[in-house]
Amino acid sequence: MPSLSKTQIELLKEADIESTHLSPELIAQIAKQASPKELTNEQLLEFLQVCNALYRGGEPFISDADYDFVFLAELQKRHPHHPYLETVEPEVVAVGKTVTLPEPMLSTEKTYSQSGIEKWLSRLEKAADDCDVDFSTLMIRATPKLDGYAAYDDGKLLYTRGDGRKGTDISRVFERGLKVGGNGKRGQGAGEIVVSQTYFNNHLADYFENSRNFQASIIKEKDLEQHALEAIQNHAAVFFPFSQLPDWKGTAAEVLADFDQVIEKVYSLVDYDVDGVVFELVGNEQIKKYLGATRHHHRWQIAYKSNVETAEVIVIKVTPQTSRSGRVNPVAELTPTKLSGAVISRATAHHYGMVKELGIGVGTLIELTRSGLVIPKIERVIIPKEPQIPEHCPSCGSELVWDSDYLYCLNTTKCPAQIENTIEHFFRTLANVDGFGQKTVEKLHACGINSVYAVYQLDMEQLQDMGFGDKTAQNLMDQLQRSRSESIEDWRFLGAFGIHRMGLGNCERLLQHHHLMDIFKLTVEDVINIEGFAEKTSAAVVECLAKIKTDFMQIHQLGFNLIQTPLIAEQQQNISPISGKTIVFTGAMIHGKRDDMSKEAKRLGAKVGSSVTGKTDFLVTGSDVGAAKIAAATEKGVRVISEEDYLALLGRSE
Incomplete structure (x- = not known):
């Protein structure tokens, strides 16, 4: 029998849901039997609220089908006009100030059958006739129904969906580095926070029970876990606007003629969790306005969900x-x-x-x-x-x-799985070297290579003796040289050693207070004094630093082109004209790659943002920058300067 876990009980407390009519044991029994017949109206409503809160919080307790067709259907049968049926199921995990959404963000009507889509299309046809529009010319758009965390981006703030009319400001996720999917632009309205299926399976499945659990963790106010932060930094987790989703378009006749093929195609359009296909009328505002919306959903849109x-x-x-x-x-x-x-x-x-x-x-x-x-x-x-x-x-x-x-x-130094995963993690985290994937690392280890340092000691002849072809061996040697010559942030280099509780964000935070070569002298108290490091984390960091010190020193002395993280204390001394300033680079730069300019700005003590906010000091513009973006920056009081002006500010005008 399923039972409420400690996490689920805590989530219900956060959602302020008090089980006045149901005990945890009774909730578990109801879920097992999947029969609402014996429940009172109060118990049924409370059970629906509990299940919705757990689902939104990433801890689902029953299936979507049971929720929709067993329990919600029972409420609809008893009370067809119950307020719960006409409201948007709230997202309950976010903490913060409640604000009114720029426009309502409704739920979507659902059907689990092709006949449901046929009935919806019949309603569209009737509306077209009433509006004197040729139904056969109307276009239907089909997009993946993302199983993510619903949000709304107006270009200034990112809101949770909340109850569809009021949500919570979670703009902090963009400050943490979350990118926008599609064309990457802010201010495109409704969308969902999602994570790549492939990335989740390879890097997160060991730490999060499901992707909704992970998505919910991203928006919480507390410091992100290492794995969540790395997913954001690797752009595996994004906010994807619905308007940017890849799609299928065709007439109603084409939907019905190739229904199964359309569903199959749309499911495969994205590498995110998909739990259905959204069909919507596009290109005819007259009919959309005629159909209108309930308090719960737009009538010109419907979601087809595969039966669970x-x-x-x-x-x-x-x-x-x-x-x-x-x-x-x-x-x-x-x-x-x-x-x-x-x-x-x-x-x-x-x-x-x-x-x-x-x-x-x-x-x-x-x-x-x-x-x-x-x-x-x-x-x-x-x-x-x-x-x-x-x-x-x-x-x-x-x-x-x-x-x-x-x-x-605990056999960290001799366990084959840990050795191979450690080597692979090192090169994957550096992110400036190719070729050292799982198969290559397994082959190296089978030939006696037990550490990252040993990999760097290899030469062409040894690689050839191990069975690598001449071209592959040369490529591996070139990549090893590249990993040392290309510039890389010192916090990324530190993160490559896989220190427990030290994701890339924590590595950068640590090096904002202490130089890389000084961190092995730190005490637990030293680390606790850094904002964001709790006592338990600090103890684990100090312990792990001691364990990796020998390996770290060996590898470091091979010579890497490390970009030093500016110390906060030095930044406060205004060591450069941009120290302490927040800068956003946009457009194509002439004098260097944008990524290199961002790294240099950080080295000079600046904070580099991905989008313009009221806290931005400079928007540095290259070529091909839209007038709307510049106007938006000006409206927020952000100083807009050209690439040449920026270089002159640094004393490097040409």
Whole structure:
């Protein structure tokens, strides 16, 4: 039986939802039985509110189909005009000042069948007839229905959807570096915060149960976790305006003639979680105005959602996998089962605490769910068995130890999985070197290469002896040289060593207060004194720095072209004309790449932003800059200067 976890209970408290009619045990029982018949009106409404809050907070408790067609349908049957049915389900996770949205941000009417789309098109046809418009000429746009975190960007602020009319200011996510998907421009209205499926599967699935859980973490006021910050910095997480989504367009006749093909094509247009397809009328404001909207949704728009498929599946075994950090993660190997058009044979069990608590082992009968292209999830355990908990690391055989809900291998220097993942992480984080992916690293390790330093000691002859072709070997040598000669920020170099609790953001924050070569002398108290570092994190940082010191010094002395992070103390002494200023670069630059100019500005003590705000001091313009952008900056009181003016400010006019 599913039960409310500590995280879910805490989320309900944050959402200010008090269960006056339902206990946690009764909530779990209702979810298991999926039958609202015996519930009072108060209990039914409260259950819907609880489920919505958990879903919006990234901790879904029941499937979308059960929510829509079992519980919400029951409320509609009892009270067709209940206020809950006419309101936008609120996003509940954001904390901050409530503000009125620039325009209403409504929900979308949903259907789970082709017949539902046909009925919607019939309504459009009737409206076209009433407006004396040829229905056959109307164009329908189909876009992926993103399963993200809804928000609205007016160019100045980013708002949560809230209740559709009032939301919360979460502009902080742009200050953290979140980019805009599509053409990258701010101020394009409604959209969703999403994360790349590929990136989530490769880098986040070990730390977040699902992508909604991750998306919800991005907007919270507290400091971001390392993994969330890295996803933003790698542009894997973005705010994607609906207007910028790739789409399919055609007539109503074409929608009906090729319905399955249209759905299949639209699902594959983006690398984000998609839980449906949105159909909408485009290009005829007369009919849109005629159709209007309810308080809940626009009538000229509808979402087709694939039925959430579930299956009862037997667990064959639970396979442990060791990550770079030494954490051993459980993967449930399943009887191959087809769900949502794909054969599923594996599903994450998240952590071994879950395996132990729910009884996941050989022969466990689980309910597996998958909707559209969303990652398969163990919905609940139907028949538990003896949990399958490893005692030794699957990679090196060392004894594992518990830390909260997680199992760890502490053999950091000799564990093959940790060695290979550590080498791969180093080169991936540097982001200025290619060729050292998983297969290359595995091949190197099989030939006795056990560290990043050892990789840098290789020569052409050794690589050829390992089985690399002449061209590949030369490319690897060139890439190693490139990684040392190309400029790179010192905080990124530090982040490549994979220090526990030290994402790239924390690395940069640390080096804003202490020079790179001084950090190994720091005490826990020194780190605690830096804003954003709690006591537990500080202790972990100092401990990990001591562990990597030898490797760090060996690699550092190879000679890298590091850009030093300006110390805040030095910035306050006005060491340059732009020290302490906030600068945004836009347009094509003549005297250098924008990225290089940004790095130089940071080195001179400036803060470099990605978009113009009221706190921006200078908007430095290259060529091909739109007049609207300059006008918006001027309106905010931001000084607009040309590239030549900027160089003159630095004393480098030509």
